[in-house]
Amino acid sequence: MGGDPGLPVCVFLVPLVRDGDRRPHPPVLWRLLQDALIERFGGATGPETVVWYRDRETISGAWSPGQGEQTVTDLSRRYTVALPSDRVAELRDLLRRVGNSFDQQAMYLEVAGFAEILEVRSEDGFLGD
């Protein structure tokens, strides 16, 4: 969980709307995400609904917690999970699947304070695969 000492804290965001049509996600996807987090990692701290800003033209390139000129304001759900270092790759793999299921071009992840933008590819699969 988020408070375990000595483990890298990972924070990730799941936007509340799809990239393609800007519509909210159906309940089944949030349920699948929750089930996956519990099955794989024993759960996560959160979520919290947060406001985040993304670059309008390169959604996969620039996420920022500060407001810029060419940004899209998105509400996202923020989750926190503390994992052994050797399981961070597993979290990245899950988040790419989440990206496909939630129709995102990229997923924002912070590992021990360092931000990563995970590019989502169709071959990464879906939640529940």
Added chain:
Amino acid sequence: MKRHSYETITGRRLDLGKMNEAETELLAAVLGEYEQQPEWSRFAAWWVARIRQGGLSSQSLVYRVCQDLEARLGIAQGKVARPDYRDCLADLIEERFGSRYRFCKETGVDPGHLSRVLSSRSELSLQNLQRILEPLHAALVIRPVEEVAERLAPERAAQSLAEAAS
């Protein structure tokens, strides 16, 4: 707690009479929190922490009820889409087959296509939907929007749970 069933947003009935004492107590606390109509994510964080504290698994009835309550709040607050046939399909598969893997294996449905459908990245033709519904012992039914909206209302869930706790 008297025997009572809880109907989810997809119409699935959960038999609350099967709950043990710990689940019953937790559900009473969940109802108290839910009736305050908290913000969707705040409620999600709260109930997941309580489930963890109580040592309950994701297979417990309370877990499923909480997921449903969370979805109702999300829909009412405009942060979650209304459920469609995909939500019903996912629920039926879980109820009748336990997992999507087993369902696909036993029915020959392409798991990749099913994943894309459940993620709203692909659609099922009416013909394919009917073919999938057969092993699930389910049928396609068209209902008035008002009736569906009533089924999704947060108040309806609270009332149902309060009746179960009385």
